[in-house]
Amino acid sequence: MFTGIITGVGRIAAVHDLGGSSSHGKRLDIAAPPGYLDDVGLGDSIALNGACMTVTQVDLPQHRFSIDISVESLDKTAGLAEPSARINLEKALRANDRLGGHIVSGHVDGIGRVSRFAPVGESYELRIVAPPELARFLAYKGSITVNGVSLTVNSVEDIAAGSEVSINLIPHTVQNTSLGALAEGSRVNLEIDTVARYVERMLQAGALPTPQKAIHP
Numbered sequence: 540m541f542t543g544i545i546t547g548v549g550r551i552a553a554v555h556d557l558g559g560s561s562s563h564g565k566r567l568d569i570a571a572p573p574g575y576l577d578d579v580g581l582g583d584s585i586a587l588n589g590a591c592m593t594v595t596q597v598d599l600p601q602h603r604f605s606i607d608i609s610v611e612s613l614d615k616t617a618g619l620a621e622p623s624a625r626i627n628l629e630k631a632l633r634a635n636d637r638l639g640g641h642i643v644s645g646h647v648d649g650i651g652r653v654s655r656f657a658p659v660g661e662s663y664e665l666r667i668v669a670p671p672e673l674a675r676f677l678a679y680k681g682s683i684t685v686n687g688v689s690l691t692v693n694s695v696e697d698i699a700a701g702s703e704v705s706i707n708l709i710p711h712t713v714q715n716t717s718l719g720a721l722a723e724g725s726r727v728n729l730e731i732d733t734v735a736r737y738v739e740r741m742l743q744a745g746a747l748p749t750p751q752k753a754i755h756p
Contacts (some may be wrong), residue, residue, distance in 0.1 A: 543689025
C-alpha cells in the first residue's frame with residue numbers, strides 16, 4: 540500500500556535479461572539517492588513509477604537495489620526498462636505513517652499518453668489521454684496516480700481516443716519527481732482511485748436482479 544507521495548527519484552542503472560527468450564523478464568538495477576536504502580531490506584516493496592515491485596538485492600555502499608520484473612508487468616507498464624531513465628520511488632506505507640496523498644495500491648490500471656505539458660503562470664498544466672476503459676473512473680476533483688504521483692483531476696473531457704484529464708502541477712512536484720521530464724507523446728502509468736473501484740462494483744451489483752428467497756411449505 541502506498542500514498543502517491545514520492546520519497547525519492549532514482550535512475551535505472553542497468554537492465555539485465557533474465558533469460559534468452561521473449562517470455563523471460565528483466566532484472567533492473569536502480570540507483571537510489573544516498574541514504575534512501577538505509578531502512579530497506581530484501582523482500583520490501585517499493586513502487587517504481589507507480590508499479591509495486593519487490594526488492595531482491597540491496598547494495599548499500601553503491602546506493603543501489605535490484606528488482607525482477609516479469610514480461611507481463613513490462614507489457615502493462617511504461618518506462619520500466621529504459622536504461623538511465625529517471626523514475627519515481629515510494630516505499631510501502633507503514634501503519635503509523637501519514638496518508639499524505641490518497642490510497643494507492645501500486646497496481647497500474649492502464650497506460651496514458653501526454654497530450655500537453657506546458658507552463659501556466661508559476662505552475663504547469665499536464666494533460667493526459669487515458670484509455671477508454673478507464674474513462675468511467677475519472678472525475679472532476681477526483682484522484683489519479685500518474686507514474687506513482689498522487690494528483691487531483693482539474694477537468695475531464697471524453698474524446699474518441701478515451702478520456703483527457705487536465706492536471707495542475709506545482710513547481711515543487713515538477714522539481715521533486717520525474718514528471719518534469721514529460722513531453723507531448725510520453726507514455727505514463729495510471730492508477731485509478733481505489734474508491735472509484737468500489738463505486739463501480741456497487742453500481743454493477745445494484746444492476747443485478749435481487750435473489751428471490753426460497754418459500755418452504
